[in-house]
Structure formats: structure tokens, C-alpha cells
Amino acid sequence: MLERTLRFGSVAFFLLLNAPLGQASLLDKRASALQTANGSSFVWTLEDNYSGKSFFDTFDFFTGDDPTHYTTKDFAFANGLAYVQDDGIVVMKGDNTTQLASGVYRNRHAARNVVRISSQKQYNTGLFILDLNRAPWGCGVWPAWWTLGGGQWPYTGEIDIIEGVHDNEHNQVTWHTGPNCSLTETANFTGSIVTTNGQPNLVCDGNADGNAGCGVTEWSRASYGPTFDAQGGGVFAMKWDDTGISVWSFYRQAVPTDVVSGQPSPDSWGPPVAVLEPAGCDPIANFVNHSIVFDITFCGDWAGNSYATSGCPGTCPDRLIDPANFVNASWSINTLKVYSRVTLQPATNGALKIVVRDMFGWSSLLFGLSVLASGWISL
Numbered sequence: 001m002l003e004r005t006l007r008f009g010s011v012a013f014f015l016l017l018n019a020p021l022g023q024a025s026l027l028d029k030r031a032s033a034l035q036t037a038n039g040s041s042f043v044w045t046l047e048d049n050y051s052g053k054s055f056f057d058t059f060d061f062f063t064g065d066d067p068t069h070y071t072t073k074d075f076a077f078a079n080g081l082a083y084v085q086d087d088g089i090v091v092m093k094g095d096n097t098t099q100l101a102s103g104v105y106r107n108r109h110a111a112r113n114v115v116r117i118s119s120q121k122q123y124n125t126g127l128f129i130l131d132l133n134r135a136p137w138g139c140g141v142w143p144a145w146w147t148l149g150g151g152q153w154p155y156t157g158e159i160d161i162i163e164g165v166h167d168n169e170h171n172q173v174t175w176h177t178g179p180n181c182s183l184t185e186t187a188n189f190t191g192s193i194v195t196t197n198g199q200p201n202l203v204c205d206g207n208a209d210g211n212a213g214c215g216v217t218e219w220s221r222a223s224y225g226p227t228f229d230a231q232g233g234g235v236f237a238m239k240w241d242d243t244g245i246s247v248w249s250f251y252r253q254a255v256p257t258d259v260v261s262g263q264p265s266p267d268s269w270g271p272p273v274a275v276l277e278p279a280g281c282d283p284i285a286n287f288v289n290h291s292i293v294f295d296i297t298f299c300g301d302w303a304g305n306s307y308a309t310s311g312c313p314g315t316c317p318d319r320l321i322d323p324a325n326f327v328n329a330s331w332s333i334n335t336l337k338v339y340s341r342v343t344l345q346p347a348t349n350g351a352l353k354i355v356v357r358d359m360f361g362w363s364s365l366l367f368g369l370s371v372l373a374s375g376w377i378s379l
Helices: 052-058 073-078 226-230 300-305
Strands: 002-007 011-017 031-035 041-051 059-061 068-070 082-084 090-093 110-114 116-119 126-134 141-149 158-163 172-176 214-217 234-241 244-251 274-276 290-298 330-346 351-356 365-371
Touching (some): 052 090, 059 073, 090 290, 110 290, 126 226, 141 300, 158 234, 290 330
Parallel strands (some): 068 110
Antiparallel strands (some): 002 351, 011 365, 059 116, 116 290, 126 234, 158 172, 172 214, 244 274, 330 351
């Protein structure tokens, strides 16, 4: 653990840790302080900003074995499946121009090209905030924004933040882990626990119940599908720390001002739509070295197996043939920001102790604070 102690007084100071100036973030513009019950405070400060022309620079394109034909980076850019618009909006999509021959969907592999990317950087806790204009949907379409552990699945965990199939209207948040992890049914969240045969799916073990994991369906019709896109998208946030893993979603007109200003304050957002509490699942031990993933799957285990009861026409393999069926299978992203938590604690000698924990994986931090004689921090 790295620790620095700052004395109270009417002074201004800058603190630089382990990095050149150009890589650090100004605290007063990109963080907020929250008071805790024991008198200590913590600050969410910007660690990574994935946006604009540099968005794809720190992501790898996945091309491994999967039910969908994921493309290379070069192919995706050459064929308009991944690009950044002049206004900085990031687009990832499935092929909606190529007519396919019948019978192209065999042995669970779909020939229609699409994109899956994973962040090169891995995280252990953080506050992940995605601002997007639209998310993919449509019959036979199965998109997700998720994080995935770096070890053997499911023992290092998977967190599905945005996930759905076909033209569903409600997002589903799901956790997949090893054994000894479960949802706390009495926790305070607004969504509904996913059920199987009338029984709540509380067990998160990915090796049980057909890899279903433990999931929560959002209450809002604007959290997924055509309604979400029609009202201009919105913001999804996932907070992962020693107090648990929580997910919020906000449609465009309800995005909190602290998110817009770059000073997120999750404690002011109200109950999350889904939460995995440490009472039932250790959020540190069960989720390790997570990369950020975006993908779109065509058919596959969920969309393929649920197609017959989805209300969609024909069969999922037949659906793949016509490119016009996938005009809505695209991500449109404004920004993805990852914040880290800094703990501020009063020291016994009357000084203010700022604790930067190595567990958050920081390589740089620049503080710009005005410390008042009264002992409060002005941000």
C-alpha cells in the first residue's frame, strides 16, 4: 500500500505518484469526495478514459473459437464493422450488407461477421461508467458489455453488465463465478431475480444449473432494446469494490449531473438495479484480473436456444441470411470511463491521510487540492 499524509491548513498542493505529469488526472475536475460513517472519506478519480479516436488503441480484437464469426481488427476497419466517427462516437456492429447462402449456420457457428473486443488492461475493482447512444438488438442478436477474469472460467469471475437477446425490453445483469458465491435475496435493489421453474437463481457458480449464473432483470423497459435506443440511449455504471458489485442504469434524460460533470457519486444514485453483496459472495476473491469486453453474438447458446419461444419469425439460422435483419445490431458509444477509489482518512496527529491502495492498479495520480483550516477539503 502507498500512503501519503497531508496536514490541515490553508495551503494548496500537488501530489504526484509514480508517473509523468501528462498521464495524471486533476482531482478537482474528475473526482468527488464522499463522507463515510466513521468520518473518513473516499474519492473516485478518473483512471482511464476510453473515447474518441484512441478508443480502439488499447483493445484487442478476439478471433478465437466461438459460435459467432468474430473478425480481426484489420477486417473490421476495412469493412466498416468498427470505426470512430468524426464527432468521436465509437461504432461497432455486425455485418448488415452481405447476403448469405442458406445453411451457413452449422455446429453453432454463424458466418455473419461481427466484432468482439477485450481491453488490454485488467482491473481489480473500480467504477465503470459507459455512456452510449444505442446498444445492439434484434431477432437472433445477443449483445453484451461485460468484464471477464484473466484465469480459468468461471473461477476468476464474469460480470455481465448489459446483456439481452432478440428485441427484449429489459436488461439482465448476471454474475458467473466458481463455487461459494450467491445472491443475497434480501439485498436492496430494484430489479427482479431471474428464476428457473419458479425458483430464484441465487447460485452464481458457472458450473451449476447449465452455466446460468445468478442474474437480475431490470424493471425498466428503457434498459434494453428498441425503447432504449429510441430515447437516445443512456448510461450504465458498475461499481466493484470490497462492499460488493452494484449496477445502475439511467436513460438519457435521467443521467445524474455528477456523472455528466465527471465527478461520480454512486452513494447519491439511489438503490442499484442489481447488487451482489459480500455477505453471499466475496467480491475480491471471486473476481480477479478483469478485462472489459464488448461483443455481439448471432444466435449462439442464448439467442439460438431461446429463438423458438421469442416470437421472432422462422428459425435463427434462417434469420442470419438476410443482412436487413441486422440493421440494429450495433453499438454507438460516447465514452467509457473507469474510476478508482482513493481513501481519505483523518490521522491521529490532526493531519489528513490520503491512502492510495495498490489493489486499484494505479500507475499515476496527480492531486490538485485546496485544504482549508477547518479541516474540510474543497474540491
